[in-house]
Amino acid sequence: MATIKDVAKVAGVAPTTVSRVLNNRGYISEATRKKVYDAMEKLDYQPNELARSLYRKKSNIIGLIIPNVSHPFFSELTNFIEYYAYQAGYKVLICNSYQDSIKEKDYVEMLKRNQVDGIIIGSHTLDTSDYLNSKLPIVAIDRNFDNNIPFITSDNYYGGKLATNLLIEKGCKKIAHICGPLEINTPANKRYQAFIDIVTEKNVDYVIKEAKLDIYKSYEKIAYKLFEENPDIDGIFASSDMIAASIIYVANEIGKKIPTDLKIVGYDDINLASLIVPPLTTIKQPIKEMAELTVKVIINQIEKRNVKIENILPISLIERKTT
Amino acid sequence: MATIKDVAKVAGVAPTTVSRVLNNRGYISEATRKKVYDAMEKLDYQPNELARSLYRKKSNIIGLIIPNVSHPFFSELTNFIEYYAYQAGYKVLICNSYQDSIKEKDYVEMLKRNQVDGIIIGSHTLDTSDYLNSKLPIVAIDRNFDNNIPFITSDNYYGGKLATNLLIEKGCKKIAHICGPLEINTPANKRYQAFIDIVTEKNVDYVIKEAKLDIYKSYEKIAYKLFEENPDIDGIFASSDMIAASIIYVANEIGKKIPTDLKIVGYDDINLASLIVPPLTTIKQPIKEMAELTVKVIINQIEKRNVKIENILPISLIERKTT
């Protein structure tokens, strides 16, 4: 690989001059500028960003820790995060934590060693204290830490409310809610809270099942068990579209008709939601806008601007064919 | 952030001694080793990988260029690539090219500037010559360059053959194949070739439609058009599960029964395939194994070991409920 010295030699100038051309500082004549550019082209010179980062103490790399990129919600989020980060001149290092706290901690340390400028954390097992002792910019997705780490989320309570109300309006008499893991306090739990509040208020019969973040097999098991224990269930509010898809699958296997026998509301509105059969009624999280805001907040932190701690984006109900 | 010098000062030794403790080389007494470790702990010292990479001329970062992480096939692939790369001590920088050749070139240059140790390219627009003039280790996924760039793929011809034969065996009289973009010569085109060979050989009526890589909307349009132009179609071989899912969706909309009126075979066997209704018959690409091999080949290249140019993994037919 050509270095700045090689370029200087070929262009017949000093390395300092090349650096000046590269960084647009000081006085440079057009003639010299051209000579330098020609030399760079001739040598296919690419400045070594490692050396630059080392000097500048800024790598322009953002670490992204998520449970699993193969989960559609996270893959869509990752896609947009990379998109906006790249636009702002940042690169994204991707880390799958598999919701394993040891892996998560490992990744945080690895990212620090690699001098990332900030970490976006969409995975949820780590103890807050592991972040506290670091001055590194951090943004959490769907997690409200008790300290001052900014987080991005959507209006989960309202989402839960809309979903539950819709099922009741459509005439469901016994509703199940399959929620995500409740042991960690995340804003997503407000979906659960809203569900409980509404069914209690309206005095509707209900069931709760808890699902760990997974992709399918475990969701199917939960669905089978739910129908076995509660054959009279006629409405389900699933806290993710993947769970909802699994339920539709299982409902089909055991011969329940959707939406006549059973109505389903999902959550997220991943790409898949409109594609499955029947198309899924769901609460749309603004994934693209969440990604955009996440990138904006992390960069604002990196560049020492003030950021809001709470960043809650609106959700909306998308009615399709499962209700 | 604490540096090696801070550690040295606290431990009362020279910076080099700390470096030698870190890298386990040279002679170090147990007493010194302990002093150094204590100092590192006290300062919460993390070695700066940027500086290490600069010196070693090795960043342990692999660049991954794919069309779009939010596409399930690529999100699953990315997941496994990250998994195996991390196991081998490599990090993954993710790049979405959106099949845009300018973005793709931009990304390649960015990755070079950042001194990545190798590039995995799953995106397919770039001219080979852009790679040729670089001594950087490269592995392509599903792309057979005419030069010596190793590539990973699966047995596309056999996959196309299995899919087409299955539809014919199941009694289809007029089969459509929705293939991927044919303008670039990729191994995936062998699915198309196999399809043509079989229908010609067995003298079965057929239709071809070409689909650009996209996620849904465009697939649906193609499906609508296909059914409009060919109402008598009774079998479809889709070159990806996402296309197949879109077809199932459209078939449902226009009242075609699957598998009675219409049989469908997908390709990839993404997670979703078993989950959609009806569960999709498909050709399984060994995504996990492909990712594992991809990482293995790129690392072998990085570490100057010999690698095979052609890496073709076996596929298999997964019969579910759409045939």
Place this chain on the structure above:
DNA sequence: TTGCTACATCTTTTATGGTTGCCATAAACT
């Protein structure tokens, strides 16, 4: 006892590729 070698232990120096500040020099302008 001396001299030599071998080795353990740690330090000094140089290198990695690039940026920047400072000073020197000189020509071209006000």
Place this chain on the structure above:
DNA sequence: AGTTTATGGCAACCATAAAAGATGTAGCAA
């Protein structure tokens, strides 16, 4: 004459690694 523009050269810096060098100690033969 003084300012602006243009360039070179040097040193310091970023955090780390490695080659080479310094120092001390032990073993062993003369």
